[in-house]
Amino acid sequence: MRGNETLLDFRTSKFVLRISRDSYQLLKRHLQERQNNQIWNIIQEHLYIDIFDGMPRSKSQIDSMSGSLAGEAKREANKAKVFYGLLKEPEIEVPLDDEDEEAENEEGKPKKKKPKKDSMGSKSKKQDPNAPQQNRIPLPELKDSDKLDKIMYMKEATKRIRLGPDNLPSICFYTFLNAYQGLTAVDITDDSSLIAGGFADSTVRVWSVTPRKLRAVKSATDLSLIDKESEDVLERIMDEKTASESKILYGHNGPVYGISFSPDRNYLLSCSEDGTVRLWSLQTFTCLVCYKGHNYPVWDVQFSPHGYYFTSGGHDRVARLWATDHYQPLRMFAGHLADITCTRFHPNSNYLATGSADRTVRLWDILNGNCNRIFTGHKGPIHSLAFSPNGKFLASGATDGRVLLWDIGRGLMIEELNGHTDTIYALKFSRDGEILASGSMDNTVRLWDAVKAFDDIETDDFTAATGHVHLSENSLELQLGTYTSKSTPVIHLHFTRRNLLLAAGGCYSPF
Template sequence: MDSNGIQILPPPIDFNEIFQEFTKMINLLDSMFENTRAEFSTLLYPIFVHLYSRIVNAGEIDAARQFMSNFSSHIPPAHFYQIDLLKHVIMPVQLNNIDFIQNLSDTQYGVRLSKTCHKQLESFLSKNPNIQEIVRDHIQIDIIDTPNKTVPYLDVFTGGLLGQQVDDKKQKVYYGVTRDDIVIVGDKKKKKDAKDLKKKDVNAPPPDRIPLPYISDKILEERRTAYRESIKKGRITADNAPSVCIYNALNTNGGLSCATISETSAMMALGLNDGRVVLQCLSEDYFKILKPSNQLNINEQDPDDFDTNIYEDIPLEKREKRITLYAHSSAVTSTSFSPDRRVLLTASLDRNVRLWCLEMRRDLVVYRHPSAIHQMKFCNRGLYFATSCLDQTVNVWTTERVHPIRVFSEPFGSILSLDYHPNNNYVIGGSEDRYVRMWDVLSSSCVRTFTGHKSGVRGIKTSPDGRHLISISEDGALCVWDIGQQKLAAVQRCEYAPTKVPIEFTRDGSVFAVGTPHSGITFFSLDSLIAGDPTETRVDPAGFIIHRYLTKKTPIFDIQFLKKNTVMCIGALEQ
């Protein structure tokens, strides 16, 4: 509308010109050398979607169908699902109902090009105004100095619905772990002398960067004992297979929705689809009951006897090894124990997270969310926890407040996998938009975005030393990310994984286990991967898979390594 209030209509679209420009782009792509073609092909998907949307907005149904028929086969396979959805969009009103189209309109698509490829692109754009306008308004190009890559190499890094993120690598990440958060990490720590152990890890965050609660001596001693006993048994290697024990959940009256084994494997929590939470002791211990308040004389008690004098003296025949908690009105999606195992967090589709005191058999606090909760995770200190919701946000909470202290809203899809970094300064989530994001709890910013998955992320886990990150997507691609070098270290093709996938590391971080819905549990050697060439990304590296335990009809819900490198799992028969 001009200064006189007269509406100015946009110029009419020349469909022949659009067809000719995209045809020229395809022809230019075919004439390039393979290394340049690999980079240039990353521009096809966003340009195709924007040109198709323009034709549909103009109301030209026949032209839109012809454009789709002529050029859809040239789009990289990673985006075939989006192109298949786009085939059914022939009316302007439909464009507003497709999430990925709106995301491409509102957010710039990220592309990394070498200087050589960028020069050829500039020459092409100067002669094709329609594509030039799309690149200027909707595509962010990051010019890099590294040599051009081949098609197979570049294919590993493509697949994100918004391309490659180009800005987040500029922020510093403290991926190291402080001495309070880890007891021993591998043999490298053992070989260092006392002087080296006193040196501060330059990659670890300052101790006072975020306020963290004190770790009790009891918990630290438990972790030290667990590590010592794990190395007595010997490391899990290709020649030393672990023993695996699977607990099957039967007669769940609606199905098992989630399960968690405590850090010491002393108890497990089962979340059911009918809203119940069942807790079971796996050791000789039992569930204690706190004395009534009028029987507690805390000020008169000896501190050394505090833990024993606050509990009721229960006869042997009345001691409970299994309890059931009732409160949720819908399926329980996630459970998480505090480090001292006295508190349990449960999340549900009823939009609530409940904090339970196991010694009182009741929920103490309810943390309400605006939408259903997919995943929830306690940090290893026990004060903070993170949740991911249906509204595509990740929230960080403290147990002392009923409102979140951080809200991360960058994802363009639901976050089905969530993990806390071992140093508690970062929250990591994998979402349906195919990205793995790393958020800084202090600054509330996304400091890393890892691109490479071709479908939604179903499982995620950080190594005990904080250096590596494991993620697995729906199509079965297992990715190993090096947080320190900010790159993808390896990709292993596994089985299709339509549901959440549990991932767990050994105490020393040398091996990790992955539970898949079809094949049971698979063990991978991270040490063998690190020992190889760190400069290039490897696909299906030799020696990476060391053991595989198959199940016929039992998907795995959770995995925990015991003190002597035996493995405990929870499954649900025929579910």
């Protein structure tokens, strides 16, 4: 037992106990009256008493916040300033569609479509006061292809369905047949054109969701014969002989536990039990780089929303920040007491959230590597995280079947969503941030009213000193719908640019 890391953490770290001043005085007086000096010595030696002024918390509030391996987070741990606002969007002119031009010719007045501004997910051109500086961390410059993709995104946004309690999304479920205990990870590209699966047989498989088939680039000798000045050069470099609906990527020698598409859809990341992270080209469908830094299984990997950077977390309890052109990590984030099971980038790419088997969520500053937030409350290992589109809130799901919502700026838990009966492996906010979808091993997808949950904190009379808010007694009031699959656990969720919900999971069928 001397070599057990968890026990070593207990012996070297103090267990944090948050208690009101009145309760602390009563406890101290009680032990002194009973002359329990031995218990008092144990408390002083092994517990960190975090005393706050104000009203003691109710039993339900204490129950919802407890559960972490090392107790609750110290209040000072969540006081640091977090720039949770979104970065200023680059100004890109959106050309008119053919439909727009027809409308313009008919009426004689120019009409220019602009993306709808959504209350939760709108990206204003004005600088957000809570946003980090544009150059706080170096981000890659936009290429022409990125600008074209932004234009496509803005055009799709004009056709986006506005969701709400009275207008729930349609759900399209992708079932990977004959993959019982074989499908270990799923990801879908931002434009919903490709879907990839990681499997226990060490392979990564990529499918095209659209009628366009997957094609590899021609060989070097064939490329030398192409006229590089032609307008359709991008089409000519693709080899029609390689066209197929799916591709298999071989390279790992252990189950693939996490995969992530790059924002520009040119690359795919995968991580495995073999302790490596691999970067795959979706032009040639070959492995470009094998990143070695973790000595143990890597449970999750994710690309930054702006590309170039990516993060990984695994059994070694350390999250790593990488750049695609560096074979060594740029940052290492250490502090968790157990495996890091999931990682997520903040929408502004300046922060990283990690969920762990020590039942805590931590928010790290990518610029300096500091831990700015520690969220405690889950009763089991955390397996899913999701940031709201406006960057203000974070949702987490765990083996305890609960979804917890956190206010990043204030460092508080604001809601506890109960309803699932098994591990929650997938969380996703709709594009406008109005609905939160959760997917679980209990074969259900549940939809929650995120707007109502977040509006409550704006009006809630909470005390910042105690670090807690009044959680609603019945979270089922926030539940908008439950959708059950026949026998497929939900391991991934994705909202398309028009707010259609895609869900995915593996199913074993003997027939």
